Amino acid sequence: xxxxxxxxxxxxxxxxxxxxxxxxxxxxxxxxxxxxxxxxxxxxxxxxxxxxxxxxxxxxxxxxxxxxxxxxxxxxxxxxxxxxxxxxxxxxxxxxxxxxxxxxxxxxxxxxxxxxxxxxxxxxxxxxxxxxxxxxxxxxxxxxxxxxxxxxxxxxxxxxxxxxxxxxxxxxxxxxxxxxxxxxxxxxxxxxxxxxxxxxxxxxxxxxxxxxxxxxxxxxxxxxxxxxxxxxxxxxxxxxxxxxxxxxxxxxxxxxxxxxxxxxxxxxxxxxxxxxxxxxxxxxxxxxxxxxxxxxxxxxxxxxx
Amino acid sequence: xxxxxxxxxxxxxxxxxxxxxxxxxxxxxxxxxxxxxxxxxxxxxxxxxxxxxxxxxxxxxxxxxxxxxxxxxxxxxxxxxxxxxxxxxxxxxxxxxxxxxxxxxxxxxxxxxxxxxxxxxxxxxxxxxxxxxxxxxxxxxxxxxxxxxxxxxxxxxxxxxxxxxxxxxxxxxxxxxxxxxxxxxxxxxxxxxxxxxxxxxxxxxxxxxxxxxxxxxxxxxxxxxxxxxxxxxxxxxxxxxxxxxxxxxxxxxxxxxxxxxxxxxxxxxxxxxxxxxxxxxxxxxxxxxxxxxxxxxxxxxxxxxxxxxxxxxxxxxxxxxxxxxxxxx
Numbered sequence: 001x002x003x004x005x006x007x008x009x010x011x012x013x014x015x016x017x018x019x020x021x022x023x024x025x026x027x028x029x030x031x032x033x034x035x036x037x038x039x040x041x042x043x044x045x046x047x048x049x050x051x052x053x054x055x056x057x058x059x060x061x062x063x064x065x066x067x068x069x070x071x072x073x074x075x076x077x078x079x080x081x082x083x084x085x086x087x088x089x090x091x092x093x094x095x096x097x098x099x100x101x102x103x104x105x106x107x108x109x110x111x112x113x114x115x116x117x118x119x120x121x122x123x124x125x126x127x128x129x130x131x132x133x134x135x136x137x138x139x140x141x142x143x144x145x146x147x148x149x150x151x152x153x154x155x156x157x158x159x160x161x162x163x164x165x166x167x168x169x170x171x172x173x174x175x176x177x178x179x180x181x182x183x184x185x186x187x188x189x190x191x192x193x194x195x196x197x198x199x200x201x202x203x204x205x206x207x208x209x210x211x212x213x214x215x216x217x218x219x220x221x222x223x224x225x226x227x228x229x230x231x232x233x234x235x236x237x238x239x240x241x242x243x244x245x246x247x248x249x250x251x252x253x254x255x256x257x258x259x260x261x262x263x264x265x266x267x268x269x270x271x272x273x274x275x276x277x278x279x280x281x282x283x284x285x286x287x288x289x290x291x292x293x294x295x296x297x298x299x300x301x302x303x304x305x
Numbered sequence: 306x307x308x309x310x311x312x313x314x315x316x317x318x319x320x321x322x323x324x325x326x327x328x329x330x331x332x333x334x335x336x337x338x339x340x341x342x343x344x345x346x347x348x349x350x351x352x353x354x355x356x357x358x359x360x361x362x363x364x365x366x367x368x369x370x371x372x373x374x375x376x377x378x379x380x381x382x383x384x385x386x387x388x389x390x391x392x393x394x395x396x397x398x399x400x401x402x403x404x405x406x407x408x409x410x411x412x413x414x415x416x417x418x419x420x421x422x423x424x425x426x427x428x429x430x431x432x433x434x435x436x437x438x439x440x441x442x443x444x445x446x447x448x449x450x451x452x453x454x455x456x457x458x459x460x461x462x463x464x465x466x467x468x469x470x471x472x473x474x475x476x477x478x479x480x481x482x483x484x485x486x487x488x489x490x491x492x493x494x495x496x497x498x499x500x501x502x503x504x505x506x507x508x509x510x511x512x513x514x515x516x517x518x519x520x521x522x523x524x525x526x527x528x529x530x531x532x533x534x535x536x537x538x539x540x541x542x543x544x545x546x547x548x549x550x551x552x553x554x555x556x557x558x559x560x561x562x563x564x565x566x567x568x569x570x571x572x573x574x575x576x577x578x579x580x581x582x583x584x585x586x587x588x589x590x591x592x593x594x595x596x597x598x599x600x601x602x603x604x605x606x607x608x609x610x611x612x613x614x615x616x617x618x619x620x621x622x623x624x625x626x627x628x629x630x631x632x633x634x
Contacts (some may be wrong), residue, residue: 202415209368209410210430210481211403214395224420300420300465 001296001303008292012285019281020071024064027274032056036080036270076278077271081264086275090257094279096166097256100249101241103172104180108237112184113230116191120199120226121218131188138185147178147251164253175252179245183237187230194226201225228299231291238287243280317488317521318344318367318406323381325359325366328374332593336362336376338545344489349515349522351536351553353529353568357589359545360525364493367523368408369398386488404434407487411494413475417466423450423477424462427484434485449480453510472503476510483514490515491523496531508535529572533557538625541565544589544600551626561628563605599631607632 027033034050042050051057055066070076076086111134119131137146151174155163162171198204199222207221208214242257249258257276264272296303325337337359344350352360365371366378369390383390385406390398407430410416417426427446431437437445443462450458453476466474475495482490492511496504508531515522524535532539532553539556541549541564549562560566567585587604590596598613599605605612611631620633 202410202412203418205370206408206410206416206478206481207418207429208370209402209408211399211401211433212429213399221418221421225418298420300422301467 004296004303005293008289012289015285016281020068020278021064023274023277024067027270028060028063030270033270036268037078071278076275079264079269079272079275081267081269081272086272089260089272090275090279093255093257093260096254097242097245097249097258100172100175100179100245100254100256101238103176104183104241105238107176107180108183108187108241111180112187113191115184116188116230117195117218117223117226119188119192120195123196131192135185135188138181138183139189141181143178143182143247144251146181147174147248150174150178151252164251166255175248175254178251179241179248183241186233186237190230190233191226194229195222198222198225224298228295231295231298234294235288235291238291239284242283242287315346316343317346317386318523319382319384320367321382321384323363323366323383324379325362325371325376326379327376329593331591334593335545335595336592337366338595339381340540340542340545340547342540342547342550344521344523346488346521347515347519348538349524349536351524351526351532351539352542353526353532353539354542355527355568355589357592358542359592360527360542361493362545363542364408364491364523364525367489367491368402368406369393370402400434403430403481403487404485405487406489406491407482407485409475409478409482409490409492409495412498413471413478414498416478417474419466421465422462423464423466423469427462427477427480430481430484446480446484449484450477452483452514453477453480455480472499472507475499475503475507479507479510479514483518483520486518487520489521489523491525493525494527497526511535529569541568544595545592546600546629548601548630549626549628551622551628555623555626559622559626561622561626561633562601562630563607563632564601565628567604567606599629 033054034047034056038046038050055063058066074087076090078084079086079089082089115131115134119128122128141149151163154161154174161173162168163174165171199218204217204221207217212221245254245256245258246261247258248254249256250262253259257279261273261276261280263269264276320343321341323337323340324335327334327336340359340363342350352363354360362371362376365376367383367390369378369383371378378391381391385401388397388401390401390406393401417423424443424446427450428442431442431445435442435445447458447462450461455461455473455476461469461473466477469477479495482492495511496507499507511522512535514520522535524531526532536553538552539550540547541556541562543564549556549560549565551561556565557569560569564585567583571583571585573582585604590600590603596602596613598611598615599617602608602612609631617629617631617634619627619629621627622633
């Protein structure tokens, strides 16, 4: 177990390092950062002084070292638009994104997993058909369209939920449903097919032959095995829910990191954009690590491999 | 409740005209079509036949584990210890499965749940069927694991199935089977996926366990070598029916149904050198579209006109030895 976790940890670290390198290269390829910080009235002197401040006078490998050092200290440069440290801007927006991601993730599990189990047990019944419909909509409707439709129906027509922004507790409902539906659908399908496979297995037959009742067979013997594929997927989901919020946050004017990224993009605020990308990566890697730990907990074959 | 038949010979299990059908898109598959047999205390009955003859469906029917739908026990009785299993509710069956009638299934690699420890899985049946404190459940589980010769049983309890070899896993499955002293233990090709030396060990183990506890064994197999070694009586199945039934001696010395004779002839012999091994020509009939007469007619070397008109009745060859063939009438 320790060995497995250590390996995962090292892997997570390597991922972060690789991403940081890519970001560094891209930021240099996209042009001299002084073009952003300085305006047309700057002199050659300003240009050179700025170069020394940003470390641009040093060779590239040293620049990368400086970039890393700054990133570890939490110094990701200064936002051009807001004229304050990138980290403090991100720090402000992070909670909203985390909250939206967490609610959407919980929703995707609460809807996807039970519906998946039921669809498998009641295979071929109307319930299974309902599950298929939920999955079909979730997986085929693009989030921006789904978001607008939900907004139109629940906010405009029925007027029961706020259409956008983040004011009351219920403002989160529509964006979370929009964001979570796709993953609920994916979970539903994964759990259903995993459950069908598992229920057909020999060990389920043996469990029933031992006299275990059907409820325990499903909830204990089958469920834990059927959890393995969706859990694998949860690694992707957790990360994607945070990063994939770009569209949904924009549609619902949700003041999170996704919207911040779009704003930064339109304002040519590259340091800020770079900071958001690094934050996304960090969140992704943390999510993947958590899932790896859970994975080992559920499946002993991984724990002892 | 109890049936009065054969009180003095102590029949443990009596199967009467059992029929298990499956509804499929091709029609009704008559996987088990009217089989009857009984099992006495301490006896071993072999059920032999080729793949798809209904052996495993028979086993599942006895455990009442036929997946419904599409399968269903259409008629018949399975009388175990006075109860007709066909009539029992799922709840009542839960009390009988694993305690009075238990199962060892074919594939040790897949028959244990990968996410629970060996200890958990052995203890489970004991917990369900015996009302004893937690501490004794563990003791009991340890005892059965020792009984099936698992070395270092104590530390093995904490192991997961993937940490054990196939032979070891099959022993664990055996331990689960005997953990609640069942009256009847059904072994469905328990040694098919084990290599030959392990196979011999396992068969000896089953035999010893049976001697200790006086339980009755139903051995489902296609291997006549195992039948000769393990069984007292044999039922030969073909296309969902028992075509011949008798003691091991009867079956081997005087196979009276052409199918049994052909099966025995297709067992390779060590002392005879042949260029080509004997095999039975043709395929068994599709179970959803059985012929009117004898289902073996198309492959039978001694087929008569009569065979294609009606299914033969069971004829008595000698005491306790019957076969369903027109040749015998």
